[in-house]
Amino acid sequence: MATKHRRYLMYIAQNYSYAILRPLQKVILEQQGEVRWFLEGDEVDGKFLANDEIRLATIDEVNAWQPDAVFVPGNVVPDFIPGVKIGVFHGFNSGKLNRRGREDHFEIRGCFDMYCTQGPQTTAPFLELEKQHGFFKVKETGWPMLDPLFNALEVNPYVDVNDTRPTVLMCSTFSRNLTCAPLLYEQIKRMSQSGKWRWLVQFHPKMSPEIVDMYKALQGDHLTFVETDNVIPLLQAADVMLCDTSSVLLMFLLQRKPVVTFRNQAPMPHLMDLDDKEKVEDALEIALSRPEALMTAIEEYCQFIHPYQDGYSSERVLAAANELIDQGLGGLKRKPMNLVRKFKMRKKLGYWKLGRF
Structure with a gap:
C-alpha cells in the first residue's frame, strides 16, 4: 500500500473543501506521493490555493496527469477522469432532507468506488447501501478535516487573550427553510x-x-463577521455555538462544547433546541454553564458520530485508498449508466471528448 510516487487528485467545488482535504494532502506529501488540485465550477476560488499547491486547470490536464486516486468532498465526480473515486464527504449527517424527502447524506449517485465514513452513525447505513448496490466499498476512517481540530493552534487569529468574555460563534446554513x-x-x-x-x-x-x-453591518467591538475557507480556528476559539441545522455544529460538538440551535430539523438531547427566538439569550447562558446532563449527552453523541480523536483520520483514508488501488475494482459491480448526470457533468465542464464510460 505504498504512497510513494502515486498521484492523488483533490477534486473540489466549494471553498470549504480546501480545509477538508489539506490534512490528507499533508500526509500524502509526507509519504512522498504527488498531489494536484482540480477546481470545478464558479463557487470555488483559486485564490485560496497556497503557493506550493499545484492546480490542473482543465480535464485534459487531469487526464494527462493520470491520477491514481481522486478524493472528493462533494456529491459527484466525472467518470471521464482516471483514478479510483473516493468520497470523503463535505460534512456530517445533520438530517437534511433532499427534494425527494430522503436524507441527502445517504443519497447514492453512482459516482464513487469507495466511501470513507466518519463513524458508526454513517458507517452502518453505508454498509447496508454497499450490500444493496454492490458497485462501491465502505471503510470507516474518520474525517480528515478534523485532524487539526484535535491539535491546538499556537496562534489563533480569533482568540483575544486580553478579552476574557465568553465567545459565542453563530453559524447558519443557507437554505431558506x-x-x-x-x-x-x-x-x-x-x-x-x-x-x-x-x-x-x-x-x-x-x-x-x-x-x-x-450581519456585516453589525461588526464592531463585540462582533466580527468572518469569511474563511477554514472554520476550525473559529470552532476552537468559541465557547458556545448558536446554529440551526448546519452540519458545522457537529464539528463544534466534537470539542465537547455545547450548541444552542433554533428550529433544528432533528433535535436531540445533545442539542439545546429552541423555537422561541426570545429565549435564545437565556439558552446561551445555560449552555455556557455546561450542565451535567447536557455534557453527558454530548459525549455519547460524539462517540457515535466520530470516535476518532487521535488526529490520524487522514492516514486511515490514504491507507484505504491505497488498498483499493492495489486491489482494483474487479470485485465490484459496474456502476449505473446515469446518462443524464453524465451529460450534465460534461456540459458543466465543457468536455465532450469520448473516453471513459
Whole structure:
C-alpha cells in the first residue's frame, strides 16, 4: 500500500473543501506521493490555493496527469477522469432532507468506488447501501478535516487573550427553510450591542448576500463577521455555538462544547433546541454553564458520530485508498449508466471528448 510516487487528485467545488482535504494532502506529501488540485465550477476560488499547491486547470490536464486516486468532498465526480473515486464527504449527517424527502447524506449517485465514513452513525447505513448496490466499498476512517481540530493552534487569529468574555460563534446554513440568520437578526443585534459576550459570525458560502450584508453591518467591538475557507480556528476559539441545522455544529460538538440551535430539523438531547427566538439569550447562558446532563449527552453523541480523536483520520483514508488501488475494482459491480448526470457533468465542464464510460 505504498504512497510513494502515486498521484492523488483533490477534486473540489466549494471553498470549504480546501480545509477538508489539506490534512490528507499533508500526509500524502509526507509519504512522498504527488498531489494536484482540480477546481470545478464558479463557487470555488483559486485564490485560496497556497503557493506550493499545484492546480490542473482543465480535464485534459487531469487526464494527462493520470491520477491514481481522486478524493472528493462533494456529491459527484466525472467518470471521464482516471483514478479510483473516493468520497470523503463535505460534512456530517445533520438530517437534511433532499427534494425527494430522503436524507441527502445517504443519497447514492453512482459516482464513487469507495466511501470513507466518519463513524458508526454513517458507517452502518453505508454498509447496508454497499450490500444493496454492490458497485462501491465502505471503510470507516474518520474525517480528515478534523485532524487539526484535535491539535491546538499556537496562534489563533480569533482568540483575544486580553478579552476574557465568553465567545459565542453563530453559524447558519443557507437554505431558506432552515436558516436561522434572518429570524434571529434582531436578537443577535441586541445581544452583540450589549457587550456581554464576544461574537463571531460565519455563514455557509451560499448564504444570501443580503443577509451577509445585514450581519456585516453589525461588526464592531463585540462582533466580527468572518469569511474563511477554514472554520476550525473559529470552532476552537468559541465557547458556545448558536446554529440551526448546519452540519458545522457537529464539528463544534466534537470539542465537547455545547450548541444552542433554533428550529433544528432533528433535535436531540445533545442539542439545546429552541423555537422561541426570545429565549435564545437565556439558552446561551445555560449552555455556557455546561450542565451535567447536557455534557453527558454530548459525549455519547460524539462517540457515535466520530470516535476518532487521535488526529490520524487522514492516514486511515490514504491507507484505504491505497488498498483499493492495489486491489482494483474487479470485485465490484459496474456502476449505473446515469446518462443524464453524465451529460450534465460534461456540459458543466465543457468536455465532450469520448473516453471513459
